[in-house]
Amino acid sequence: MNILWIVRFVSGKSMIAIHDTQVNNKRFTAVNMASNFSGVLQLTDLDDFITPSQECVKPVKVEKKQGKSVARIQIEDDGSYVQVNQDGGKKKLEKAKISLNDCLACSGCITSAESVLITQQSHEELFKVLRNNKTSASEQKVVVISVSPQSRASLAAHYGLSSSEAGRRLTSFFKGLGVHHVFDTSFSRTFSLLESQREFVERFQRKEQDSKALPMLTSACPGWICYAEKTHGEFILPYISTIRSPQQMMGSLVKGYFAEQQGLSPQQIYHVAVMPCFDKKLEASRTDFYLNKAETREVDCVITSGEVQKMLDEENVSLNDFGPAVLDTQCTMLSSVCGDEFLSHAGSGSGGYLHHVFTYAAKQLFGEEVKELTYKTLRNKDFQEVTLERDGVVLLSFASMYGFRNIQNLVQKLKRGKSPYHFVEVMACPSGCLNGGGQVKATPGQNAKELLQTVEDLYKAERPLAPEDDTRVAELYQSWLHSVGEERAKELLHTQYHTVEKMTSGLNMKW
DSSP: OEEEEEEEESSSOOOEEEEEEEETTEEEEEEEEOSSSOTTOBTTBOOOOOOTTEEEEEEEEEOOOTTOOOOEEEEOTTSOEEEEOTTSOEEEOEEOOOOGGGOOOSSSOSSOTTTSOOTTSSHHHHHHHHHHHHHOGGGOOEEEEEEOHHHHHHHHHHHTOOHHHHHHHHHHHHHHHTOOEEEEHHHHHHHHHHHHHHHHHHHHHTTTTOTTSOSEEOOOOHHHHHHIIIIIHHHHGGGBOOBOOHHHHHHHIIIIIIHHHHTOOGGGEEEEEEESOTHHHHHHTOGGGEETTTTEESSOEEEEHHHHHHHHHHTTOOGGGSOOOOOOHHHHTTSOEETTEEOBOSSOTTOOHHHHHHHHHHHHHHOOOOOSOOOEEOSSTTEEEEEEEETTEEEEEEEEEESHHHHHHHHHHHHTTOOOOSEEEEESSTTOGGGOTTSOOOOTTOOHHHHHHHHHHHHHTSOBOOGGGOHHHHHHIIIIIHHHOHHHHHHHHBOOOOOOOOOGGGOOOOO
8 A cells, every 4th residue: 555645736636647656665655737937847856836725645545456566646626636547547545644743744735724634723623612711611721812914904905904903903803703812923023033043144154164054944833844855955954044933932931921911820821823724734743843841832723814804704704894803002012013013023924034134244243234135046036145245245145035936946956065154044936925825716707817916015015124123022032031040041932853764654764
């Protein structure tokens, strides 16, 4: 019994050739898909794209018989798979159930909820907790929702609102359902940016002694992290920043600082993150972010922007039906706001890591005040670079690389020792987080590119706040992190990565 991984595209062809592979005395099946991608596309030779229009890898069990080396797989109108043999005979294939932790995120495979069974990562689980709060006095949970700025912008575009209006109306909607607190992950992202700046300067200063100190690769994208761990392992992991993503920074804040302030145990809090990407569900499920002593995850549930829209639809309401909530002290405790307006960060829609690390490093390492960055587009719009030069000498060379096509080029250059960069902002999705697979989809007749541009405009309309200027974050560094000690503070703000050689059904196969 073998596992066949089939990549199905909405607009792609459904015929796939199957080939035998012998690994460690076990037979495996590889695929070569007829599509618009290049002919060299293999399971480990990835091309783009993880976009809202692409569905996920679907595993099915294939019963191999000796002597049959090639067959065809046909996808029926109902989404089922049929094996078509050379003699024309057909056989319906059984779907193989996989868990979230089994997923390889190899080609954007946490991009469709129908493809991976994520029983504890859905809006239905949130509804279940809220219903239980109303019916069971003995099992009450304090429900906290953290909303990403990318999700706010996506929902704002869908409902014709500004990003801040969408955020305040979301607060009204969630609190009407019984949610206790609604926070904003731009606040936790400030911690991620500050720690990234410091980590880069430290790596740059030891680059002569450590050949893998640079380039420093960002770690906020879980799709990229999963791919790196399960495909390139120990080779690539030392280059990746140890900084937690904004989602998991918020996990530390909510289950740590906030719980202490409220006199609650971490287990008494049900923490939900609203994210633009299905991969964030995978990130929340990592054992690194499980509190063993409290027996709870730092982020209990992740729902996407599209799932929030579905929640609204299931309640038969529009976001426009809700008045904008007044952002009281309780709400703004872990949110970046000024009055009724949400604040953001300069730079890309994926968090602005390149922007903030570049300007900080230029000042700290070379005494240069960089007011505005000049981006140079290279092979495609998802591959850009920024350099700092003095007297014709390049002092800093940074790049942003989005999508697996560019990621593959980066990895190959690193393996050949030919990467010219000191820092790379890496994101699995083309166009970055604003184009995440979990964002609200274009409506019938709506142009997807125009929708993405609207989302980007709404996101960038928010007033940026420099990480160093956020006084409340500075206060938490003093009052919370210093009080727990240096080692514990590092644990709360940083993470680690692992080489993984695992496939579903217990079969071991190195990708």
